[in-house]
Amino acid sequence: MKKTGFIIGLAVSSAMLFLGGPARAQTPEPKAPDPGYSTVSDKGITLQWKVEGEMLKVKVSAPTTGWVAAGFDPARLMKGANIIIGFVKDGKAVIRDDFGSGMMSHQSDLDLKGKDNVADPAGKEENGVTEIGFTIPLNSGDDKDKPLVVGKTYKVILAAGANDADDFTSRHKKIGSVEIKL
């Protein structure tokens, strides 16, 4: 009887070792920032950014299977912000260049007679977390974006939609606001 208990104990503890131990499984480490990127979070939404020449590389992530977004340099609430919004559907990132057309509304730059300046769209959805990645010009010359100057500080609004909201229209579940110094 004693021997069986010992063997079972041994089997369980080696299984735990194999799985990396119970403590690690229960408290996952927070995701380390990607190398070369600066990171800031608010309300569970994370913004990572990196200046590369004339371009800004950006990643936005949040615990949702719906859309995530960042709005650069708003005037008031959503108004005037260069909003980039996207989601991952069937493993593919769909990302749109928008503009805060009102305090509580946004439209695509294309619909506002501007240009879509989003390059390198990327994204993934893992364990209920969506991350989108994209590149935008620091100064696109489009008045539906906001020129960004290295060395200056900007307000960035962050937002995330509900689970499964793979669209550009359903209201946010979470809103955050951060400041970044480029």
Ligand code: HEM
């Ligand atoms: C996708 C469709 C969206 C709809 C229908 C929508 C709608 C609204 C509405 C009705 C409000 C005012 C009430 C409230 O606080 O909930 C609001 C506020 C706000 N929204 Fe949106 N929004 C959308 C997307 C976005 C996006 C993409 C962003 C930013 C990236 C954003 C950022 C904000 C911010 C910062 C506020 C102000 C919150 C405050 O300080 O009171 N929204 N939005």
Ligand SMILES: [Ca+2]
């Ligand atoms: Ca644009």
Ligand SMILES: [Ca+2]
């Ligand atoms: Ca824009």
